[in-house]
Amino acid sequence: MTIPIDPAQNPSGGTQVEGPGVLTKDEKGISQGRLILRRFVSNKPAVVSIVLFILLIGFAVSASGAFGIPGWWKHDFTTLYTPVNGGRPTLTLWPFALGDHPFGQNTVGKDYFAMTMRGIVNSSYVMFIIGLTGAFIGVIVGAVAGYYRGWVDAVLMRLTDIVIIIPVIVIGAVVGTAVGGLGPVTLAVFLGFVVWTGVARLVRAEFLSLREREFVEAARVAGASDARIIFKHILPNAMGVIIVSTTLLIAAAIILETALSFLGFGIRSPEVSLGSLISANESAFQTRPWLFWWPAAFIVILSLLVNFVGDGLRDAFDPRQKRVVFRRVKELPADAAVVDSAGIVSDVPVGPLTTASGRTTEEGLSGEERQQP
């Protein structure tokens, strides 16, 4: 039996095939990553969401331009135009035509399509920066606290407690007031400094359990440094928790950013955000409802898509809530296949693989089980 010194570089997991009947032929030699990918791809809503999300961001970026390259949309989001027809949207679906101002114009005559697209771009890159900065800090703090334990853990976790007791929106508003005028990127990085606490706690818990495993012991015996053990050996095994919580952090970040901008503590004019667009036009709902509907719809769509992707990722990494059979056998319809008790528990294997009555499917193996020597 070999001990995989570096699980990340030996992801095929070939070591645990211990005799026929444990895994079927199709499943032999499938890597952990591929299993997760397969589970994710089989989740239709998540795949559709990620495709739509990329398309939407791509559309918005190409329309408003980025990195100094002008977009394909002819109008600018700051220029005033003469209001046409009270600023009504010129978009018609059948026959499809964009018209001059597809999303209409706001009260002073700015082109609302350009503003909304700019808002989507701003809100989405802000949410990525917040999510990634937060996840980065959270992973570092959690990893160090969980790996070293002792007084390091105590200090770092008390620090986490200090940040966690202030609601994110409150500390976010204070941070936004302080740095909101310095532009969206600065704001996003600083907001990342207040949202890392949840990730830190999750990563710490994961590290606390992973550091006791044999492969860590083996790496230490082989003379690996602490940094190498943390980043090369434990971190790849905690990737599931990190990816899922980062995705959910990004979904929370878009709500945070739009809420702060709505309150006036986030992105300030002349830059626009979906939240500040709603805030500026909330009172005009009765007269110009489209000024409210477009940004509102895009916030909900963006957040919904990211949440669906996050949910799909969670199911792919941790399929514990899948396939629960809880109705008693006698209540099942007569033609239904009777599921035996092994089918019920095969989602959560407790013992070694070989005891799972030879019916264990790929879904039945959670990440840690596969890495076990």
Added chain:
Amino acid sequence: MLSYVLRRIGVSILILIAASFIMYLLVAWARDPLSDLYASNSPNRDQLIAQRIGWLNLDQPIVVRWFNWLIGAAQCVVPFGGCDLGVTIQNQPVTILLGRAVGSTLQLVTASTVFAIVLGILVGIVSALRQYSAVDYTFTFASFFFYSLPSFVMGVLLKVFVALGFNDWLRDPVFSWGTIIGISLVSGVLWQAIIGGPRNRRLVVAAASILTTGAMLYYMSVADWFRNPALGPIVAPLLIAAFGAAMVLMIAGPRARFAWRTAGLTAIVLIVAYFVLQPLMPSLNGWGVFLLFVLAIGVGVAAGWFLGEHDRGQAMRIGGFTGALGMGVIVLDQFMQRFNDYLTNPRVGGRPIATVGSQTPNLQGDWWIHGIDTFTHLLLPTISLMLISFAGYTRYARGGMLETLNQDYIRTARAKGLPERTVVGRHAFRNSLIPITTIVAADVGGLIGGAIITERIFAFSGMGSLFISGLNAGDPNPVMAYFIVVAIFAITFNFLADLSYSALDPRVRAK
């Protein structure tokens, strides 16, 4: 255990002090409290600036100011110590402002938390028990949708469609045939999906709910019910009896005779009370109503004690719940009877659902009218605040229930032949509540923070507006007062979460 609690309190106090320091620094750097005076061009500008510097001690370093603030705030803990949270930039004491604000925010947050927990757990469990059915998918999508819907969008939509729409519609409250048929069909589809079972049972359930809903809507429409709502002498007793029966079925099951007797006796007493109390109710106030509730629960518990036979605890629970719910029906009916008085009140002018503030100014009326007034003002903010946490709780309740149903002890319970109601209600449901308890408790602190946005949309003068206006003016003391209240709530509820976890799950020990 005691040493754990004491150590935990000590650490919490240190954390609170450290967090207050960070917060104080951030607020001080965020905005200059003198900025509005620098921009003004009044002739006595310099004098005003000097005055404000004197009020807020701006000539001292930030750390010294924070230390002074901390000493003042610490005196709030000491009884009769003269609580001092500083003054605003207008030289008003923050303590007084905070006292007013805390009350109205707690009113808002309490109601929405309770509703969110009850509804979230109910929906989550129905969703889990019907996993991968149409109901499950509908609820899952709805909870994702509400989770993704920012509260400011939700608030504006509620204001425009529910408040303005309902108020306009109330001028002529009649349902069209299309609406009646549409709502009836939707309710039919929903109920058959929730109750489930074989096809025949689904069809019966669907037909029954379509007919009931349709008849109810038609009656409401014809009788001008929405302008003169009441449960009336037929529906109210029926409701009381139905609540009693529901309690028996849910807690004890249909074959427990002692439970039927307990609930029956309690329901009969309450139905009699409904008719006896009618002339008396309008003259009551809050304390009177509270006393009635206590009496009703007492009657139910007493009935359970005397009729409980071998299972007194269960019978007393059934009696108590029946009493409380029955009294709830009586009080609700009284509120409904007074609704027309409220509607025709000149200050209200026939537009009951308010979108702004927490009460109608200068409203004349007794306790019941003011109760309705509070209700109509709190309705929309509560809904919008509730839906945010509701979505999360639904997901947690569903996940927790599914994980519990996978446990071995559930299989054991089924194997020894317990009815499904007992398995789900007593073995699965209670254990699935353990993780939810901790999440909910930890969430309540955050909910108060979330109320900032809701308060701003509905112009509710609670703690959120104290915070926003303070932060906008660079006024440190109101912001710090808000922070200290929210942080204490968060710490307390986190603490309660940990304690309740170890109390509910003996495997986890507090240390």
